[in-house]
Amino acid sequence: MITMETDLQRRKMADDSEEDEDLCIMDEGDLYQGDQDMVARKTTSDAADLWTTLKKMLFVIGSAIIIFVALRNSLTYHLQHVWGASGNFWQQQWDRILYTFGDDPFVLMVYGTTVVTFLVYWGAGGLYTLMDVFNKPAFLRRYKVQPGTNEPVETYRLIKCIFWVNFNQIIIGIPFSMGAYYLMTLRGYDQSPHLPTFGWVLFELIGCILLEEAGFYYSHRLFHHRLFYKRFHKMHHEWQSPISITAIYSHPLEHIISNMGPVFLGPLVFGSHTATIWLWCSMVYLSTLNAHSGYHLPFFPSPEAHDFHHLKFNQCYGVLGVLDLLHGTDDKFRASKCFSRHLMMLSLTPPREAIPDVDPNAKVIKCKKL
Incomplete structure (x- = not known):
């Protein structure tokens, strides 16, 4: 009898432990008080959720099409005018690059891409890192997504992160770029000394964003599977409150x-010009550096979703959030106050002050600490 009661108690403790893990996975995040006022969402059927998601997508796409059709002539004229006015400037810079470093496609694709992305990563990421190391300027701490964390960042963890990021960028990144070059050569890509037109660059960037969203969401979610997480992806999740340069702090295979x-x-799909690839990779790095920064700064895209992913582990796998909504992998995020703050702030008021956690009308779900 005592043995049976003991087994029941152990099972209950195991169930409670799993529930705690879903609600609040914290250690360094104990300082963070972000979702005490999490509101339970009304449960609906999968079909209803899917239909709601499709309606929202159709509304956004339909509205965009109507606006584009109504303004296409005026919009096209002004954009082409701006591009035409600055096009000579950018072409001159590209000609200067070709004159200085040569027009060897291999050098431009492999070493050029490596240098550009390295400078972008450490230029923007270095500024964020200085903020975390010195805690200055002090007023920016008000914009922390998880207040009280990385104040300052631990030296050993920072050095370890810097080592692995450089390893991924150089030791892993250069051979990957070589392979990418040969695949692009087999596919055929734009090696012209002339830059592509504005319209084509814009079209390619939109396509790149959509393809990256699908590729990242499903590969990222795959690395959260129990067969791969402990061996590979757990390394990236050592940071429950990430800093900017942890963006590519990951196992080389995952990278x-x-x-x-x-x-x-x-x-690869579009056979992009090398300059377009540089632009696209720079945009990706700036986006992921911001998403991991831990700061929700005014006039910057919101990092709340990916920060929530690091805090809760099994939420918000994507970049745009469309596939998370479609697959229901952002339900806890949408039930939290973090979701209310998930927008570009157009004022200097910190998001946590503009939209505080405390809501007297909300139903509170207590968050247990492990």
Whole structure:
């Protein structure tokens, strides 16, 4: 009898432990008080959720089409006018690059892409890192997504992160770029000394964004599977409150499959010009550096979704959030106050002050600590 009661107690404790893990996975995040006022969502059927998602997507796409059709002539004229006015400037810069470093497609694709992305990554990521190391300027701490974390960042963890990021960028990144070059050569791509037109660059960037979203969401979610998580992806999740340069702090295999692979899909499909690839990779790095920064700064895209992913582990796998909505992998995020703050702030008021956690009308779900 005592043995049976003991087994029942153990099962209950195991169930409680799993529930705690779903609600609040924290250690360093104990300082963070982000979702005490999480509101339980009304449960609906999968069919109803899918229909709601499709209606929202159709509304957004339909509205965009109507606006585009109504303004296409005026919009096209002004954009082409701006591009035409600056086109000579950009072409001159590209000609200067070709004159200085040569027009060897291999050098431009492999070493040029490596240098450009390295400078972008450490230029923007270095500024964020200085903020975390010195805690200055002090007023920016008000914009922390998880207040009280990385104040300052631990030196050992930072050095370890810097080592692996450089390893991925150089030791892993250069051979990947070589392979990418040969695949692009087999596929055929734009090696012209002339830059592509504005319209084509815009079209390619939109396609690259959509392809990267699909590639990253499903590969990222795959690395969360129990067969791959402990061996590969757990490394990236050592940071429950990430800092900017942890963006590509990951196992080398994950970096190839889930970081660089999805980014390469678009250029491979479209046979992009090298300059377009540089622009696209720079945009991706700036986006992921912001998403991991831990700061929700005014006039910057919101990092709340991916920060929530690091905090809760099994939410918000994608970049745009469309596939998360479609697959229901953002339900806890949408039930939290973090979702209310998931927008570009157009004022200098910190998001946590503009939309505080405390809501007297909300139903509170207590968050247990492990």
